[in-house]
Amino acid sequence: MARRDDLGLRAALADRLLPVLVAAMSFLAALALAGTLASASLAASWRVQAGATLTIQVPQPDDPDVSGKLTRLAAVQAMLARTPGVINPTVMSEADENTLLAPWLGENVAQLGLRMPGVISASWAGPGAPDALGATLGVVSPGTLVDAGAVWAARVAALTGSLQDCAAAVLVIVALVAAAVVGVAARAGLAQRRDTITIVHGLGAQDGDIANRFASRATLLVAAGAIAGTLLALPVLAWLAALATPFSGAAGGLFNLPPPLWFALPMLPLAAAGIGWVTAQLTVRGWLRSLA
Amino acid sequence: MVRFEDVWLKYRNPAHPGASARDVLRGISFEIPDGGFRWLTGPSGAGKTSLLKLMYLAEHPARGFIDILGTRAAHISRHDAALLRRRIGVVYQDFRLLPQLSAYDNVALPMRLARRSEPQIAADVSEILRWVGLEDRMNARPDELSGGAQQRVAIARAVVGRPKLLVADEPTGNLDDEQAERLLLLITALNRLGTTVVVATHNMALVERYPAPVLRIEAGRLVGHG
Numbered sequence A: 001m002a003r004r005d006d007l008g009l010r011a012a013l014a015d016r017l018l019p020v021l022v023a024a025m026s027f028l029a030a031l032a033l034a035g036t037l038a039s040a041s042l043a044a045s046w047r048v049q050a051g052a053t054l055t056i057q058v059p060q061p062d063d064p065d066v067s068g069k070l071t072r073l074a075a076v077q078a079m080l081a082r083t084p085g086v087i088n089p090t091v092m093s094e095a096d097e098n099t100l101l102a103p104w105l106g107e108n109v110a111q112l113g114l115r116m117p118g119v120i121s122a123s124w125a126g127p128g129a130p131d132a133l134g135a136t137l138g139v140v141s142p143g144t145l146v147d148a149g150a151v152w153a154a155r156v157a158a159l160t161g162s163l164q165d166c167a168a169a170v171l172v173i174v175a176l177v178a179a180a181v182v183g184v185a186a187r188a189g190l191a192q193r194r195d196t197i198t199i200v201h202g203l204g205a206q207d208g209d210i211a212n213r214f215a216s217r218a219t220l221l222v223a224a225g226a227i228a229g230t231l232l233a234l235p236v237l238a239w240l241a242a243l244a245t246p247f248s249g250a251a252g253g254l255f256n257l258p259p260p261l262w263f264a265l266p267m268l269p270l271a272a273a274g275i276g277w278v279t280a281q282l283t284v285r286g287w288l289r290s291l292a
Numbered sequence B: 001m002v003r004f005e006d007v008w009l010k011y012r013n014p015a016h017p018g019a020s021a022r023d024v025l026r027g028i029s030f031e032i033p034d035g036g037f038r039w040l041t042g043p044s045g046a047g048k049t050s051l052l053k054l055m056y057l058a059e060h061p062a063r064g065f066i067d068i069l070g071t072r073a074a075h076i077s078r079h080d081a082a083l084l085r086r087r088i089g090v091v092y093q094d095f096r097l098l099p100q101l102s103a104y105d106n107v108a109l110p111m112r113l114a115r116r117s118e119p120q121i122a123a124d125v126s127e128i129l130r131w132v133g134l135e136d137r138m139n140a141r142p143d144e145l146s147g148g149a150q151q152r153v154a155i156a157r158a159v160v161g162r163p164k165l166l167v168a169d170e171p172t173g174n175l176d177d178e179q180a181e182r183l184l185l186l187i188t189a190l191n192r193l194g195t196t197v198v199v200a201t202h203n204m205a206l207v208e209r210y211p212a213p214v215l216r217i218e219a220g221r222l223v224g225h226g
């Protein structure tokens, strides 16, 4: 029965504006979804890498330590070797250090004749964060800095956590706006077809007959818009994945998107269609109740 | 059977929902047995259309009791009201055809709502359009038809489902005498097959030619009955 326009309700919804608006919102939703999943997977890999890392900087490494018996670097090394939880402390070679600093100071760091701090890297296997380590080392070598990856890991976790909250908020807002847009479109369609609907209602059409027609139409338009918006988001997501390559350490491109995203993206049009159906049904049925 | 018992009607004014509305119908009581025929007459603005609206469930009374085809109108669910409307054929004073549908599809509308099969719809719609003399205008849209032809489409739509109750509001207003005569033949034929009929009209000549009990209404009150 819905094939034919037997109730004269075919063009009952704004046919162009609705899918375009929904496409724009699906685009935003796809980005928000990708943001949530990508930041979650990046954060996970960063946490693993950073959580175990200790970087210790010893200024003026060749000067004598507090006791005057050893160089500062040697004193710190000796202290680290005695500290439980510190594993495999390794003095970074000057070449490695220069490589590390090259992005900030340029390739010719060696020629700058800077007095570089000694850098020791180690892994941390102790309980909690090594908060007291800096003070302990400072006793033998004043000014020694301990950069605990765990602190960064906690900050990264907090940051990605709030990013994910924002993305979730964006998704909720987009869903609410989508529902509002469908509601407004359905109301406009109802107002435009007021006479037709009143007549069809008077001839004994059930509320469901009328609501289903509006809702099918709305669902179709919304699903089309959502598919278009999601597809349009793919190139942008590929571009973002390429930008994220240095951080994620994997090859860039579309195929590097987090696997859960490939499951989540097709859900967008489905969710949009669901929102379209439910909103149109509620709007039309509510409006019909104003008829006798 | 159609039964009204002390029925009052007010129209709420959507612009002033709080304002006290005028009583358009006051204490209307009558009964039409199954298969009965009634004329409904009265001056313009007396409340004929308003009374018919209560009969085809387009308005709710402010007070009183209404029984339509054995169903108490006040206690009916929306679903059952829709089913009851399908058993009532209505010829509206202003036709109310769907402008975007052909004459054929307009007449087919109630049968499609009742989910009849297309072959049956085709047979019944063609037959009734032949009856009202529009078999060669089936594909015309309402705005391509004269006022009288539109009225005949509206009549065809009202009777195509063989309703148990036929409510016609000024159905001969746009018809010439010959067409009016033909319409009355159709309606009386339907009445003889058991349909309860109420026809509102200003056409007293027609009332005299087809004698039947008259409900006369003036200023919202029933002044003549029987």
Ligand SMILES: Nc1ncnc2c1ncn2[C@@H]1O[C@H](COP(=O)(O)OP(=O)(O)OP(=O)(O)O)[C@@H](O)[C@H]1O
Residues within 6 Å of the ligand: B011, B012, B024, B042, B043, B044, B045, B046, B047, B048, B049, B050, B051, B093
């Ligand atoms: N929807 C409405 N809202 C408010 N008042 C209305 C409405 N419809 C009708 N009325 C008023 O109710 C009264 C009765 O109107 P109704 O249409 O029932 O008269 P009628 O007997 O059918 O007249 P006519 O012979 O001209 O068709 C009139 O005073 C009219 O102005």
Ligand SMILES: [Mg+2]
Residues within 6 Å of the ligand: B048, B049, B050, B093, B169
């Ligand atoms: Mg009237």
